[in-house]
Amino acid sequence: MPPKGSKRKAADRAPDAAPAGEAASRRSTRHAAKAVKQEESDDASARGNKKAQQQVARGNEGAGKEKVEAASTLKSENVDDDKTSSTRTGGYPTTPDGHYFLVRCRLWRCADPSLPAEKRSELQKVLMTARRNLTGRITDAKVREEARQEVQRTKVALGERGDVWWDEGEVADRKMVWNTGYKDWWEGLSEGDRKGQRKSK
Structure with a gap:
């Protein structure tokens, strides 16, 4: 208990x-x-x-896209200048009238053959300097725009752009050759020349 x-x-x-x-x-x-x-x-x-x-x-994706676009623009500018510069036309098929040369089936205008050699050389130096500012690592927009305008002015002076330097004949700048009056000439070329391949020296 x-x-x-x-x-x-x-x-x-x-x-x-x-x-x-x-x-x-x-x-x-x-x-x-x-x-x-x-x-x-x-x-x-x-x-x-x-x-x-x-x-x-x-x-990062946007930056990558901008880089790709910038690289694409640089490549386009460089290829364009390589094609149309009078220092790059050697070896490519040239139309019988001497007005155009052929690269990958597209017609590019030749420089004015009547330009004095000294003047041509001077313009080519200016052109190459401007091209370096476009194809180099310069990213300043103002510098690149000035260089682009310089390229345009110089090519006009060389006769590769702007008003044509001949009095008679077709104007076919940058056209596919089979869409121009040069079609018959093109069809008579060898297979390699028809593609606008550069001949090795």
């Missing part, structure tokens, strides 16, 4: 046990709330990082 007063002591201790349980429950709730808040913070951070990564990726 339990001693007298034991039930009393147990009853006296019971009220203290309830607050202790409530405190533990509150602590557990706070911990759970903190955990949820931390998870939400981590999720937000992850979303932010993902968004930042996507922005960086888009930026």
